[in-house]
Amino acid sequence: MKIAFHLLVHFSLLVLVSSYGGNGYDPLENALKIQRSRRTVSNHASKEDVTVENSYTPVYVGPQDGLKEADKISELPGQPAGTNFDQYSGYVTVDANHGRALFYYFAESLVNSSTNPLVLWLNGGPGCSSFGSGAMMELGPFRVNADGTTLSWNKYAWNNVANVLFLESPAGVGYSYSNTSSDYITDDIQTAKDSYTFLVNWLERFPEYKTRDFYITGESYAGHYIPQLAQLILQNNKITNQTVINLKGIALGNAYVDDETENAGMYDYFWTHAIISDEIHEGIISNCNFSEGATITDACNDYENQAFAAKSNVYFYDIYAPLCSPFSNSTPSISGFDPCTENYIYEYLNTPVVQQSLHAKPVQWESCNDFIGINWKDMPFTVLPVIQDLMASGISVWIYSGDTDGRVPVTTSRYDINKLQTPVKTPWYPWMYQGEVGGYVVGYDNLTFVTIRGAGHFVPSYQPGRALAFFTSFLEGKLPTDH
Template sequence: MKIALQLSVHFSLLVFVSCYGSNGYDPLENALRFQRSKGSVLNHVSSEDHSAEYSNSKVYMGPQDGLKEVDKISSLPGQPAGTDFDQYSGYVTVDPNHGRALFYYLAESPVNSSTNPLVLWLNGGPGCSSFGNGAMMELGPFRVNADNRTLSRNKYAWNNIANVLFLESPAGVGFSYSNTSSDYETGDIQTAKDSYTFLINWLERFPEYKTRDFYITGESYAGHYVPQLAQLILQNNKITNQTVINLKGIAIGNAYVDHETGKTGMFDYFWTHAIISDEIHEGIISNCNFSDGANITDACYEYQYQAYAAKSNIFFYDIYAPLCSPSIKPPISGFDPCSDNYILGYLNTPDVQQSLHAKPVQWESCSGLVGAYWKDMPLTVLPVIQDLMASGISVWIYSGDTDGRVSVTTTRYAINKLQTSVKVPWYPWMHQGEVGGYVVGYENLTFVTIRGAGHFVPSYQPGRALAFFTSFLEGKLPTNH
């Protein structure tokens, strides 16, 4: 078990790196390693098991009168002149006995905000911030400039066509908190419950959205969060005497949905993209069985260790991207690899936290503590996705094709396990006269790739990401001309 110990130590050291975009930091692998180091078993959890867990709990409803007005942001420090949309942020209590509250940020649309749909965005990790990563680095209305103090407008922001709600979940992530420290030992089931409780209470605070079309989107470990929350919403819509949430669809990007294909797809992607040698790849194929319940041998650990070592100093969330370096000037166009540093500086500025109505805290991009104490992490959520496919809502999976962490290869392997039939064969879709990516329409499922995008799709290809998102909301496959 020497190699297993080496890997565990290697990844446990990385837990103290807080920035999701930092080279070498992999919150998903950290969580998996800590599960194994504790002797935990990553069991398959069926949709029936989740339903049983959900049905046993009552949903807390708290008073919301007057809180919307309190949450309105007058102005964010350093925001550009001419900002033409309303912003709100604050806390929604999900457990008053524990003092557990989740932080949100809402960016309404500059145009047609009263009729545009409501879209919830969730980042993954587990333990990573939907506001700092999702809103400030990816699809939100602003980017943080290199001075850590001022903002610039993101012309490809998703709130151009939807009202976008960013939720920091679970408690312990970003600005979300609990007054009960044991709440930071959480997992998939509690995260879904709290997110649902948040939504029911938030809709009381913002009642104009109660009947609005509602979509859930997210990436990475939100491949767990999004389907599980969607399933809980659909289940509770049938039995609740509270608000019925008008869920129309979900979209998950570079999504971790299945452990077996997550491993095989990652190492196959490494090999086909000249990151690891033939010998290492063959060693993994010959010695590793990543299927449910299989024993991981020392030889398998050894070859995995060699693969990570061979990867060396690249940012495997976007294998062709430059690394952040003080000697490199920010790019004139494209994504600045030092963006996570700017965000960290900005969100830890006291006047910024005050303007967001946030509790004073040392904000982090990802919480190593939350990831380290994750309790329940099913090996696959494909049965949940199958339930959603059968429910009649729109189910889209998208993939940036330069991501090595949850690669397009991984996603294609996972979709194959769903065993759904092809309705519209694979074809290139176009954006501004170029191939934006590729798309295939399955029975009750759409799969879209975004060409030239890494793990954080809207960061690396914002124009193509907005074009994909527009198609998703319209319920139409991306155009081939």
Template sequence: MKIAFHLCLHFSLLVFVSCYGSDGYDPLQTALKIQRSRRSVLNHLGNEDHLAEHSNSPVYMGPQDGLKDLNKISNLPGQPAGTDFDQYSGYVTVDPNHGRALFYYLAESPVNSSINPLVLWLNGGPGCSSFGNGAMKELGPFRVNPDNTTLSRNKYAWNNVANVLFLESPAGVGFSYSNTSSDYITNDVQTAKDSYTFLVNWLERFPEYKSRDFYITGESYAGHYIPQLAQLILQNDKITNQTVINLKGIALGNAYVDEETEMTGMFDYLWTHAIISDEIHEGIISNCNFSEGATITDACNDYQNQAYVTMSNIFSYDIYTPLCSPFSNSTPSISGFDPCTDSYILGYLNTPVVQQSLHAKPVQWESCNDFIFLNWKDMPFTVLPVIQDLMARGIRVWIYSGDTDGNVPVTTSRYSIHKLKTSVRTPWYPWVYKGEVGGYVVGYENLTFVTVRGAGHFVPSYQPGRALAVFTSFLEGKLPTNR
């Protein structure tokens, strides 16, 4: 498997095939395995420690005069005629001593941009690109065509209803960088601090957004990034001489928030969807204890490995999507999504004229940075206490889940919500989009849970119309309609 993994990565660069999520290339599960092997009671960093590290941290503020105009994108190569919104991209320095700078892309709304809210989008990994994956594959205004050169308009882009800011975080991801190589060995705490430093500096560069309603959305390992950043924003908003960020809500998509529910939910999902056998599932149930501090036995590891082998030729992020193959014409998934999209993005973003138009440093752009997730220093076992804190403070919290994701599946989200022990206000019901069921929703006390029918891990990729409907409901603070 290791040989196949490296061949896949090498082949992807030579033959334009992206292996993200296929043939064992899975940043999240790989990072979790490494963390489990390292973790002990003595070196585990709990949520209280995260709060302590955040406390009283000085925030770097750099000069921003004139940088907004320099960051404006005049034209992305290959963009369709009639593009009717402003775009900006560039770098914000978060640590001048280390030479650490984070890359962003802003897609403003074509209509009502001056009053629409500001939304920050974060992809996970850890170590995966919010611009390449989030903007170019999921919810941004453009999709890359199979020629790797031209773009087409995404009519379901989220900037239709909000000004959307995509952040490449931490340094080393996408176009973000540091001049200090040790910065690429990082963790949750540093990622939150850098993202906060980015925001307060970016708001100085774009002061018209300072008073806007602000939301944070994202998916996967951003289930860690988003609550931690939100909590840090609320903490720093109390400092009178600090920039106040008008945070209103967070939305977590197919989010990894708790290790125990991730593992139990994933294997239960694979079993109920006929991907692993009764024997493997029973072996996991009988031999595995995924609770915090428990020992993972050899028997547990053996049954887990058997489960992963059964997944080796299935795209775990959307179990019904065919794999991208260079030897035959790509077959669209049930939702119509092209499984080779990652390779088109790889080709486009590694074109020098594209990087130049984005004001990006010349670099070999990658969808995910292997070094980042292989060397992640620490991640808390759970961020559910952080989510509970945000709920208690009146922050709007939505958890949405594509129901064909086998990696962070809908069962994982449901098990995590059960751990939050919040009461139901609006019972489970089907919500409707264009005359048919778009998914299901439950309204809890200070929390909303929404499923998106027929969507995998990257929800806006597979069901863009339904995803935009959920996002619009989230911004409005209303449950999706049942008719």
């Protein structure tokens, strides 16, 4: 009965989902519009709102005996011959009373898996899949072929240098679920708590990773998820007798962390990349105040609408990429990335034999659950104070940016860093990859900023080699120079 109820709720919610980055679909913008409409001058987020409570209640820890062995994937349908690393997937219960469980996929490192670090990857949305987008489209070991049934190697997969854990969070995203329908209306704080509970339980299931160096990476709205989870880990490491998580660093990719810089940076990027006219840009500059608590005027709204109309059908997750269409093959992507990839992933992850091999419940998988994003309860205006706390904690904090992304562009990341007011230690310089500029880097006090040249919002999709080079430098704690 519980399973039938779950399937009914899950299906009813997923009626409202769409493909992450699909033509004309933008889950982050949909969520932001709703949040902006809720804010008033007298009711806006403060630093206290984005700092997870210091009080500690021991988290739920369920029995894990035998579950690691049960989660081992014998073989993914259509995987290439010669797959020689262990992979696991399944569910970790984070609330037994509600029946709330988060789905994960774990790819152990191709070499040195017993010593390489453990890395958690999170996609954003809010409401988008870290497995479908992160693992199958970006940095995982496989890519789905155009037939929707077979896989090919991603030779630049991040499990070349780390053991990579992909988490579908919060419940309702991808294969993750709850038997309590109200759980699908959630927020930043609950998502951080559930992700922390997931990690504590997962490390009981995989105890050999308990003392391993641990990093968190991700992109987009994970610019909220990652700092808040990292802060919670550091707080609980001090005050709990449960597992101490050996957090060493975080890397935020094309990250939404501050609403003012997101707006200002996006429209400045549109203008400097010839997407909007001088007149529209000047109208936004003259009529819009994006600071916290400011009133958004009708004139500002009008110019913003003009900007989006002028953008037309440019795919602003990667402004130079072709759209997925019958004519896509005649206009190849500069990066070689197939713009129809998400269609192949959708077909593959909704194949019953694939879901069985993943130990996933039989549901209609979608890359994004729009219900979650539009019903998000609490979206702090900024998490920059949390990032400042993390910088002061001594862990490694990196911000990286694909420079052809118009959704959370490189201008936004630079404006974020300006607000952090941290001094430069190593001035801006180009880093090299295979004899060409891979991007640019600045070393700040307690912060590193890296660009990846020619990459859009989903950096490892568009520039997989440069992304792996950057990621390797991040793990080594060294500024990228030459790869």
